[in-house]
Amino acid sequence: MSDITLSSFPALSSMNALWQARYGTPPAIPALPESPVARSLMAHRSVRAFSSAPLPDGVLEAAVAAAQSASTSSNMQAWSVVAVQDGPRRARIAELAGAQDFIAQAPLFLAWVVDLARLAAVGHAHDRVLPGLDCLDTFLAGVMDTALAAQNAAASLESYGLGIVYVGGVRNNPEAIAAELGLPPRTMAVFGMSVGYPDRRHPTTIKPRLPQQSVLHRERYDAAATTGAEIAAYDERLRAVRASAGQPARSWSEAMLARLGDVSALHGRERLPQALRAMGFRLDQA
Numbered sequence: 001m002s003d004i005t006l007s008s009f010p011a012l013s014s015m016n017a018l019w020q021a022r023y024g025t026p027p028a029i030p031a032l033p034e035s036p037v038a039r040s041l042m043a044h045r046s047v048r049a050f051s052s053a054p055l056p057d058g059v060l061e062a063a064v065a066a067a068q069s070a071s072t073s074s075n076m077q078a079w080s081v082v083a084v085q086d087g088p089r090r091a092r093i094a095e096l097a098g099a100q101d102f103i104a105q106a107p108l109f110l111a112w113v114v115d116l117a118r119l120a121a122v123g124h125a126h127d128r129v130l131p132g133l134d135c136l137d138t139f140l141a142g143v144m145d146t147a148l149a150a151q152n153a154a155a156s157l158e159s160y161g162l163g164i165v166y167v168g169g170v171r172n173n174p175e176a177i178a179a180e181l182g183l184p185p186r187t188m189a190v191f192g193m194s195v196g197y198p199d200r201r202h203p204t205t206i207k208p209r210l211p212q213q214s215v216l217h218r219e220r221y222d223a224a225a226t227t228g229a230e231i232a233a234y235d236e237r238l239r240a241v242r243a244s245a246g247q248p249a250r251s252w253s254e255a256m257l258a259r260l261g262d263v264s265a266l267h268g269r270e271r272l273p274q275a276l277r278a279m280g281f282r283l284d285q286a
């Protein structure tokens with residue numbers, strides 16, 4: 001990592017402008033309460049083209065401190081992260097994760113790992129069998145812990161002006177990724193994250209989301225919260241934003257049908273239950 005000066009907190013437009021970009025409408029609340037953290041979170045966009053500039057010293061450690069500051073189920077802290085900077089290793093991971101070239105390009109790749117091995121070692125040190133480790137809920141808690149930690153790290157990295165993109169492609173072939181990273185039994189990389197300075201020659205856009213009332217239910221779940229007309233309007237908005245960014249103009253509905261309409265779109269992840277068992281997770285205790 002280089003010791004170049006950290007960029008200052010990125011200049012972001014107003015909360016209202018960010019809301020408008022995210023939803024395509026002015027905010028439901030005319031004056032959203034100001035917060036630099038909320039603004040940074042609302043300005044997120046995945047970055048898939050990176051400059052070769054190295055990361056400043058300390059941002060990795062600050063990001064992992066933010067990750068470890070996230071809430072964690074029963075303080076189990078059932079996750080680890082493997083920071084990969086070695087170029088040839090990143091290139092091999094890029095290939096294993098669906099030939100996603102940006103993994104080789106970005107100076108840092110973080111593999112976010114559900115880690116039940118450390119907890120198994122605690123049982124071992126105390127000569128105790130831990131049946132709770134094999135419960136599906138414990139695995140789920142590990143996945144939740146990992147995701148919360150990773151997202152805190154993402155927010156920390158973005159606050160320094162860095163760009164990130166998550167990489168679910170590491171689940172295409174979890175055993176090969178585990179071998180590449182030297183992961184022990186009862187651990188698995190559930191997703192990765194490429195990190196680096198965005199390549200300004202490839203500008204990114206804020207990707208619109210469904211209207212807020214689709215996801216925000218008040219008091220009780222409202223099954224009628226998302227109408228067909230709202231989906232159609234969102235399809236059109238996403239299509240238009242993608243087209244103006246020079247991307248294939250695909251609607252959300254089209255993308256979801258392609259993603260979920262055939263298990264081959266999971267690129268090997270459909271065999272996750274077998275892979276998990278091969279990697280030492282049982283997930284079957286009563």
Ligand SMILES: Cc1cc2nc3c(=O)[nH]c(=O)nc-3n(C[C@H](O)[C@H](O)[C@H](O)COP(=O)(O)O)c2cc1C
Pocket residue numbers: 044045046047048100165166167168169170191206207
């Ligand atoms: C767990 C997870 C895995 C992802 N995996 C990939 C991936 O393998 N490749 C990729 O290009 N983007 C990946 N993404 C990024 C999503 O496609 C992206 O977040 C989504 O389209 C919304 O766009 P935005 O992040 O720019 O708002 C992943 C995101 C998440 C949360």
